[in-house]
Amino acid sequence: TEQEVPSKVIEIAEGIKTMRIRGAGRIARAAAEALKIAALEYGGVKEVSSFKKYMGKVADLLIATRPTAVSLPNAVMYVLASLHRANPRTFEDAVNAVVFSAEKFINESINAVKIIAETAAKRIRENSTILTHCHSSVAVSAITEAYKLGRLVKVYSTETRPFFQGRITAKQLLENGVPVVQIPDSAVRYVMHEVDHVIIGADTVASNGAVVNKIGTSQVALAAKEARVRVYVVAETYKFSPTTLIGEPVPIEFRDPAEIVPESWLRNHPRVKVLNPSFDVTPPEYIDAIITEIGVIPPQAAILVLMERLGWALDKIKQGGF
Ligand code: RUB
Known part of the structure; x- marks a missing residue:
């Protein structure tokens, strides 16, 4: 019989789906944690092959969120690749491989964020508005x-x-003592003449250096370009997409219309x-630049990051995909 997925793992998957757990980095770390929990709570036949099958099922569940x-898929693939790399002979070795690589991913991810923050901060001029x-x-x-380096006067969020x-x-920046001004998205161009740097995250970086991020990011970047304001993307290397190298488009998520207008209004205006x-x-x-934990690159060098950091994923593509 098929081994059941533990409820804690399903809870994490639901958390990602409903956006209780959100943001590309947190999603990736939560997925790695879910794989670790799944490995430790496996209660099926203690054989490597059935364990691998079960972990594959958990991986699919997480990736589909x-x-x-x-x-997200990069984190999952990273953790599961260890199952093949380590070539475990016993069931215990297989569980250990998953637990070890999940913890490694999470620690390296947290460390990457720290390195990127320090690198990016050095690029900010004195008295900047961001x-x-x-x-x-x-x-x-x-x-x-x-x-903390004393370089900011104001942040528009x-x-x-x-x-x-x-x-x-806004809440997190205020907690850190940073002066924040919240603006509606439509006021971005209105304030852009005051801004020295735009700093944004990424969900996915394509091999040509295009950055996929929250809706509206491209409008922000357009307004910045017009005003000759520098745009920095801060992103860990596991946000670079190996499949874009073979021309795969990045899938864009479409969410519930009820997030835009109340359901009652929709019912009254069915057309x-x-x-x-x-x-x-x-x-x-x-x-202008993508700031990663392995250095600051022009977006056009994204392909080099993919080759250096996601070589294992590229090998998988060559073998016929994930
Ligand atoms: C979040 C979003 C963030 C990136 C980077 O979208 O677009 O800019 O995920 O975040 P959503 P981080 O709220 O839909 O998940 O730097 O935390 O990884």
Whole structure:
């Protein structure tokens, strides 16, 4: 009989789906944690082959939660690749391989955020005003670090309709002592003349350097380009997408129309269609640099990051895909 997926794992998957757990980095770490829990709570036949099958099922469940952030499948593949790399002979070795690599992923991820924040902060000039969009934990860390260096006077944080992640950004920055001004998304161009740097996170970086991030990011980048304001993307290397190398498009998530207008209004206006795309693509020409834990790169060098950091994933593609 098929081994059941533990309830704690299902809870994490639900958390990602309903956006209780959100943001590309947190999603990736939560998925790694879920794989570790799944491995430790496996109660089926103590054989490597059935354990692998079960872990594959858990992986599919996690990957199916949200489509856009490649950090999720990258984290899952990273952890499961250890099952093949280690070539475990006993069931216990197989469990240990999963637990070890899940913990390694989480620790390296947290460390990457720290390195990126320090690197990004050094790029901020004295007396800067920064604008950020949505809630990126890496952007919040980078902005906080710049503030500690005494370089910030103000941060504009967009409210980020329809889910209002900007409120999380404003709250966290205020907790860190950073002066924040919350603006509606439509006020971005109005304030852009005051802004020195735009700092945003990423859900996925494509091999050509295009950045997929929260809907509205490309509009922010467009307004910044017009005003000659530098745009920095802060992103860990596990947000780079190996499959974009073979021309796969990044899937964009569309969410419930009820996030945009109340359900009652929709019922009263049945002929009005609502479109709720959750992410958009900012072309590389609109990005000055991508700041990663292995260095600051022009977006066009994304392909080099993929080759250096996700070589194992590229090998998998060559063998016929994931
Ligand atoms: C969040 C979002 C964030 C990136 C980066 O979208 O677009 O900018 O995920 O976040 P959602 P982080 O709220 O729909 O998940 O830097 O925390 O990984």
